[in-house]
Amino acid sequence: VKEIKDEYHSIENLEISVVLIFAALIGWAIYVGNAWIPIPMIIAGVAILWLTGRKGKAEIIDERTYIVAYKASLFVFRFFIITAAAAGITLLSLGRGDYPELESAGMALIYSCCILGMLYYAAFIYYNKKYGGKE
Amino acid sequence: MPIARINNQIRRLRFDHGEITQEELAERAGCTRQTIIALEHDKYVPSIELAFKIARVFGVTLEDVFQYEE
Numbered sequence: 001v002k003e004i005k006d007e008y009h010s011i012e013n014l015e016i017s018v019v020l021i022f023a024a025l026i027g028w029a030i031y032v033g034n035a036w037i038p039i040p041m042i043i044a045g046v047a048i049l050w051l052t053g054r055k056g057k058a059e060i061i062d063e064r065t066y067i068v069a070y071k072a073s074l075f076v077f078r079f080f081i082i083t084a085a086a087a088g089i090t091l092l093s094l095g096r097g098d099y100p101e102l103e104s105a106g107m108a109l110i111y112s113c114c115i116l117g118m119l120y121y122a123a124f125i126y127y128n129k130k131y132g133g134k135e
Numbered sequence: 136m137p138i139a140r141i142n143n144q145i146r147r148l149r150f151d152h153g154e155i156t157q158e159e160l161a162e163r164a165g166c167t168r169q170t171i172i173a174l175e176h177d178k179y180v181p182s183i184e185l186a187f188k189i190a191r192v193f194g195v196t197l198e199d200v201f202q203y204e205e
Contacts, residue, residue, distance in 0.1 A: 063182050064170040 018048050081116060084109045142202045146175050148193045164188040 022045040029037035088109030095103025149155045157171040164171075165188055173179035174189075181189070190200045 062165075062167045062170055063185055064166065064173060064179055067179075 015049060015052055018045060018052075077116070077120070081113055085113045088113060140204045141180050142177070142204060143174055144200055144202075145171065145189065148195070148200065152193060160189070160192060163192045 022041050026038045026041050029035075029041070088106045091102045091106030091109065093106075095101070095106050145160075149157070149160060157168045157175075161168045161171045164185060166185060170179065170181070170185075174181060186197055186201055190197045193200065
């Protein structure tokens, strides 16, 4: 069990490192104005996270970890949707008033909420069917 | 709807089985020690699979370990 936990922590650390390094590199690429660097970076990052995630699934067998992760994800998802929607509406309102430069940021936040909602609905249908919800 | 509650006898069963440690029980049941601690403090209800594994470690039936109360 100790080895599994150590493995879990090393996978977790690797995932955090990957996200931080790739986020920094993508940020730098955007800063220097090179639009071609982020695309392979994103693909490589997603591939590494997918591979480590698969390894993690094979190694970690504790169900409580999954429930904790599920609850944390759901909390973050709801928190993001609510705050982003509120911030988006506020920015959009301000953008249509005295601060027109804020309108695009507000629209981006509202669109991200809509896309997340659609993704959630699609994922819900997929997992509902996968776990026997099909009539 | 009445509140349902699942109690367990894990602490007593560990004592009855020669004070088997939480770590050892976790290892044999295939979970972490934190999960055993959470179960003993009634903070977590396990899946049926884990419940069967724990009962099997002690060599008893599921209902000897877990009791459902309404």
